[in-house]
Amino acid sequence: xxxxxxxxxxxxxxxxxxxxxxxxxxxxxxxxxxxxxxxxxxxxxxxxxxxxxxxxxxxxxxxxxxxxxxxxxxxxxxxxxxxxxxxxxxxxxxxxxxxxxxxxxxxxxxxxxxxxxxxxxxxxxxxxxxxxxxxxxxxxxxxxxxxxxxxxxxxxxxxxxxxxxxxxxxxxxxxxxxxxxxxxxxxxxxxxxxxxxxxxxxxxxxxxxxxxxxxxxxxxxxxxxxxxxxxxxxxxxxxxxxxxxxxxxxxxxxxxxxxxxxxxxxxxxxxxxxxxxxxxxxxx
Amino acid sequence: xxxxxxxxxxxxxxxxxxxxxxxxxxxxxxxxxxxxxxxxxxxxxxxxxxxxxxxxxxxxxxxxxxxxxxxxxxxxxxxxxxxxxxxxxxxxxxxxxxxxxxxxxxxxxxxxxxxxxxxxxxxxxxxxxxxxxxxxxxxxxxxxxxxxxxxxxxxxxxxxxxxxxxxxxxxxxxxxxxxxxxxxxxxxxxxxxxxxxxxxxxxxxxxxxxxxxxxxxxxxxxxxxxxxxxxxxxxxxxxxxxxxxxxxxxxxxxxxxxxxxxxxxxxxxxxxxxxxxxxxxxxxxxxxx
Numbered sequence: 001x002x003x004x005x006x007x008x009x010x011x012x013x014x015x016x017x018x019x020x021x022x023x024x025x026x027x028x029x030x031x032x033x034x035x036x037x038x039x040x041x042x043x044x045x046x047x048x049x050x051x052x053x054x055x056x057x058x059x060x061x062x063x064x065x066x067x068x069x070x071x072x073x074x075x076x077x078x079x080x081x082x083x084x085x086x087x088x089x090x091x092x093x094x095x096x097x098x099x100x101x102x103x104x105x106x107x108x109x110x111x112x113x114x115x116x117x118x119x120x121x122x123x124x125x126x127x128x129x130x131x132x133x134x135x136x137x138x139x140x141x142x143x144x145x146x147x148x149x150x151x152x153x154x155x156x157x158x159x160x161x162x163x164x165x166x167x168x169x170x171x172x173x174x175x176x177x178x179x180x181x182x183x184x185x186x187x188x189x190x191x192x193x194x195x196x197x198x199x200x201x202x203x204x205x206x207x208x209x210x211x212x213x214x215x216x217x218x219x220x221x222x223x224x225x226x227x228x229x230x231x232x233x234x235x236x237x238x239x240x241x242x243x244x245x246x247x248x249x250x251x252x253x254x255x256x257x258x259x260x261x262x263x264x265x266x267x268x269x270x271x272x273x274x275x276x277x278x279x280x281x282x283x284x
Numbered sequence: 285x286x287x288x289x290x291x292x293x294x295x296x297x298x299x300x301x302x303x304x305x306x307x308x309x310x311x312x313x314x315x316x317x318x319x320x321x322x323x324x325x326x327x328x329x330x331x332x333x334x335x336x337x338x339x340x341x342x343x344x345x346x347x348x349x350x351x352x353x354x355x356x357x358x359x360x361x362x363x364x365x366x367x368x369x370x371x372x373x374x375x376x377x378x379x380x381x382x383x384x385x386x387x388x389x390x391x392x393x394x395x396x397x398x399x400x401x402x403x404x405x406x407x408x409x410x411x412x413x414x415x416x417x418x419x420x421x422x423x424x425x426x427x428x429x430x431x432x433x434x435x436x437x438x439x440x441x442x443x444x445x446x447x448x449x450x451x452x453x454x455x456x457x458x459x460x461x462x463x464x465x466x467x468x469x470x471x472x473x474x475x476x477x478x479x480x481x482x483x484x485x486x487x488x489x490x491x492x493x494x495x496x497x498x499x500x501x502x503x504x505x506x507x508x509x510x511x512x513x514x515x516x517x518x519x520x521x522x523x524x525x526x527x528x529x530x531x532x533x534x535x536x537x538x539x540x541x542x543x544x545x546x547x548x549x550x551x552x553x554x555x556x557x558x559x560x561x562x563x564x565x566x567x568x569x570x571x572x573x
Binding site: 017020027028029030031032035038046047048049050053095102103107108109114117118120123126127129130131132133134135151152155158162187212215217218223234237241248251252255256258259262263266267270 | 395410
């Protein structure tokens, strides 16, 4: 009897749990669902006053349109975003690895202070610096160039990159380095031959983080760029939104494709971060 | 003797390795911050070729005697408090909900994080469309399907409904950040502690208070502090969603690039910088990265 009741309770609990889970996922994903469905709807259906959840007639027209440069400069925005985000993330990592290694392994005066200042910068950056950065960028003659945006994005992500990388490097046993230095490797060789390979999953997640920050940036793109040939996706799409002839289906298709690289990269990095990169490293 | 020598040689290498990072941060963070203070004392035209005029503390006086600034400060604080409270509570709740083995856990976790990783611009388009006054699905659901209201709120047309909208958006977008942080720490709590509390007859709330809360405290403080700071100078999400909610980030941006008053905008940055520094100094010792 008692067992039957507890089993029944268990079933009710399980049903309750999955109902809650579905409710939660519905709230989390509803805007994505609307985005996806609208991208397949005809222009008339998208602005119907009795909205539909699924398209009555599916159309792929919007996806074809956004890849047509005569209709929509989406591809050019996409390319600019890709150049800015990949360059910025790549350089942030390259610079960050050396800085993080110094902070993680080397003993020197001022280490704590440098550490603390990077941390403070991590909290601060952004809107507080737009006025002087605008002046500096114009002063350097970099106004309306992708370079301006790339440099800014490197600095926006560098302090975080250093912190994340440092915490990865801290988990690599120092014995490994000592063994390597006995084998005759110098510090720089140690970084390239031991530290980088062993913290690859960390490096990937830092890359994804920096890529995301640069890919998502609207603020700096909006103050540094003025020629639409240089526009990145956030500013390019927002400009189109403000024109009277925007088409919802097209904007939704563009929104989806804009989100895609970040989502894919995030999933990949999520897959890689299972820890344990250094497991077994000291053995043998 | 040996350690001193090592510190010396380490210092040299450390400086070489850290040079690019320090150089960039000094050039594009430290120098701008100082330059901000300088600009704030000038009437600075947006055209770089025109020279700036020294105006002393005039910019500060005009900001601090402007009702719009204090109104904006109030709106920002309210936005920050509501969004931090909402996203942290929801994130913690969902993390506790997830802190058990179940099928599709990893997949569900990834799906919940989507709203946090997706670019603002994509999300904002979807929200603007959903909350559209004429054909938006939200008003359709609220009024026509569930009859929760007689008349649809005109979300983007007045400050109050726009404010509610940006707060809901922030909670929806940022709760996954709290969720991942809490889930990670919850998984480190030994389940036997819960079992022990259960044997002592602790209720669910007592278990939360005695076991969970102390364990997650450092993460809780960090999540609240960092999220508060970031929401305090939020710009993009609100700027793209509506033009009816002038939080400080937008007030600053408009002063600089819509009214072309760089000097005044710089003095706003300095004031925000001071407020934020006080907050960081006050919380610094308790916040872990």
